[in-house]
Amino acid sequence: MVGQRQRQEYRLHELGDFLRTRRARLMPEAVGLPRGSRRKTPGLRRAEVAQMVGVSVDWYTWLEQGRPITPSTQVLERLVQTLRLDVNERTHLFLLAQQQPPPAQFLEPEIVSPALQHFLDQFGARPAFVSGRRWDILAWNDAGCALFGDYSQMTAPRERNTIWNIFTDPQARQFVVDWEEDARHLLAQFRSMYGRYPADAQLTELIHDLMLASPEFRAWWPDHEVQSGQEGRKALNHPQVGLLVFERLTFQVFDTPDLKVTVYTPLEEADTPRKLEQLLDQWHQHHGRQPHIPQAADNHPQAQRPEQDTVGLWLAQCGQRVEDAWVANSEVMTSYTNWCAAHGYTPKKAKGLSQALAAHGLEVGVRQWVYTGPGMRTKTRGVRGLRVHD
Incomplete structure (x- = not known):
């Protein structure tokens, strides 16, 4: 007591x-x-x-x-x-x-930042994509399209929804090895996520339609099986190259926990790396695109596009969102300009950097006491909610 x-x-x-x-x-x-x-x-x-x-x-x-x-x-x-x-x-x-979380608010739009898209592209020949709270695929890399289909051409309702496809697309039963086991695992993970958004009308509608469209979903949903995480072995039977074996890993985006990144790493079994390279080469040839080759930033500076979100890329690599943390403007500017120099980018000026940090949801211009020597302190401006590391 x-x-x-x-x-x-x-x-x-x-x-x-x-x-x-x-x-x-x-x-x-x-x-x-x-x-x-x-x-x-x-x-x-x-x-x-x-x-x-x-x-x-x-x-x-x-x-x-x-x-x-x-x-x-x-x-x-x-x-x-x-x-x-x-x-x-x-x-x-x-x-x-x-001593409990607040009631659910209006759900914010799901937006994939340029930094997150750049992160996906760095996986090269490993298929990767971002999915949202309703399991819609929101962003992807070239390898993801080569393996699962061209997401940019999927415009029909729910065509890019993972849980809808696994239970309603007849081809999924041929594509996924051990379909029933995989479908049950996905359903348990989907059920865990659904508990976070019980008032989401679109999720409720999706579940209602799945109950009508899929006998398996209708039979398994009342079991209330829940499971967290999507990792482990994943075997696929691709119609062009046959058996492919991957290690699948899914993790949440720190700044936007509604978003999840899933990466498929090809295993040596069934000659998967070579087959995947073959599929990726075919996809690039068909779309007339050059393959994206991740480069070591220190040795291969990148050409900067006018719309390049250099601040977002720097935050993804050198920043950590920490509630109530504070970092001085001078430290932010030094870290950012050094990162840009190492990666071949032209850094923004101080005003542009502050505007970009605010656009990324950070509180800028926060004054705080800092010590400049023994018994000496002064107030300086900085950024709240951010910790910077090399």
């Missing part, structure tokens, strides 16, 4: 600290309030937050003081709006206040 009470006190203390820091960073003019000449502390006052949320000043003060009160979901949502919290901060607030 003592340990439980201590954990409760710690959680409420963390909640109070979190609210104070979010309140302190929000300037009055950002919410339509006058700054005034007598304001001694940065950010909003408690009374101002309480008024906008619709609670008493005493009640909000108790919340920041870590008193044992449990705010309702409606009050927390008004706090999210008032304090301008982002998605991660909203989740953190609900976990501290109610």
Whole structure:
């Protein structure tokens, strides 16, 4: 009981600290309030937050003081709006206040960044693709098209949906070795993912249509089998080259956990690497394209396209999103320009870099104290939520 009470006190203390820091960073003019000449502390006052949320000043003060009160979901949502919290901060607030994640919000569009597409292209002869929350294929590389078909030409509804194809396409039963075992595994993984979006109308419609279209789906769905991860051996019976054997690995995108990257690494069994190269060569010849050859960046500088997202590529290799982390602008600029020089890119100037970082969802221009020597410190600007490494 003592340990439980201590954990409760710690959680409420963390909640109070979190609210104070979010309140302190929000300037009055950002919410339509006058700054005034007598304001001694940065950010909003408690009374101002309480008024906008619709609670008493005493009640909000108790919340920041870590008193044992449990705010309702409606009050927390008004706090999210008032304090301008982002998605991660909203989740953190609900976990501290109610010890459970917040209700599902409107699902954001699924967008594959240029950096992620570049990442797929670096796999060369290994088929790779990105799928979304409903298991639609959103992006791919050339090897993925050579193995599974030209995704860019698949325009019919659900033609690029993995779970729909595995259960409704007759050719899938011939293409996938041990179809039933593979289909059951995929269904269990799909079921695990579905639990995160129970209110998604399109997912509900997809499941309804699968129940009508596939006897196997209709029989297995009520079993409620769940499984995480998509990795292990994958055998395919390709109509042109015969048996192919891969090691399949799927992982989430850190910045956008709704997106998953799946990579098929050819194994030596059944002469798979040679057969896959043959399929890829045929695909390039048919489409009149040159193969994409990943190069060692230090030795083979790349020609920069005008639309190249160099900041996104640098973030993918040298940046790590860490909540509440902070890095000075000087460190960001040094790392970015060094990376561009090593990869043969022309770096953006400081203003362009800041704009690009903001477009990638980072908070720029955040002032913070830094130490310049023993007992000496100064305030400088930086980026919040980012950690930089070489």
